[in-house]
Amino acid sequence: MSNNEEINSIDPNSISQQELHGYLLSAVAPRPICFASTIDKDGNVNLSPFSYFNLFSVNPPMMIFSPSRRGRDNTTKHTLDNVLEVKETVINIVNYDMVEQMSLSSTEYGDRVNEFVKAGFTQVPSDKVKPPRVGEAPVAFECVVDQVIALGDGPGAGNLVLAKVVQIHVKKAFLDADGNLDTPKLDLVARMGGNWYCRANGDALFEIPKPIRTQGIGVDMLPEAVRNSSVLTGNNLGRLGNLEELPTKEAIEKISEHPDVKSIVGGLKNTSEIHTLAQKWLTEGNTEDALALLHL
């Protein structure tokens, strides 16, 4: 990183709540969307999306979402009122096919208005909890509410709803041949800042090989000229540092015989050309050879 990049350093207490909202929601993104169905003590059903949401534990299986106090008038949202009355919810997962109807359901309809009806979703009875699930959702989690934690009592204050999963519904169309959820098929959407959303499909999806039981050598173990390269990017260095060992003498000798290497190295080593070739190999997934090349 260059030292002369201009930075705005901001004390959150020095800006308006609207500005703070903008920075926080644009930077902490993409956020998954919890499409929560709840019910009040009289049986009125509610359905609303929340992107202050994530999975926090597998044992117990626990998700948390946060219906905030309204910035406008500091009132609480129906979803929060409902989970305090009936401590159950269904967290429905939203994919691209549902995104416009999901957005419609976030309209501030009055008390007792069922957003399943307003947004045109199918209300399917749950197995273990009273709130129904969304029939269109690829995955739905029936949950019991373990705790509700208020983070404040002013406008914009969040309320953490800790929801423990007690039943899971997965549409078979979204499974792969091994019976696992198939990420490209799911086509999930996420919330960004402003009116932006993003869609997890096509070129937006990529994989990073990660040694789970072993340790990568680390960027600090790469030669200095590689670490300070003007060609190789941080992503390139991260991929190299993820390898488990430095190249052997034999591997380095072997790579020096590679025709692409011979054509650029010749008698003189041209660092920039070597780094450019290493980068090409990294892009092609040939990480070990790229590391050996960078040790010539």
Ligand SMILES: Cc1cc2nc3c(=O)[nH]c(=O)nc-3n(C[C@H](O)[C@H](O)[C@H](O)COP(=O)(O)O)c2cc1C
């Ligand atoms: C994609 C999306 C994500 C949202 N995330 C949140 C959130 O995390 N917290 C929140 O308080 N409101 C959030 N909202 C706004 C609520 O969905 C909206 O206030 C809703 O009408 C609340 O309904 P209720 O009063 O019936 O519970 C979000 C809206 C959308 C469209």
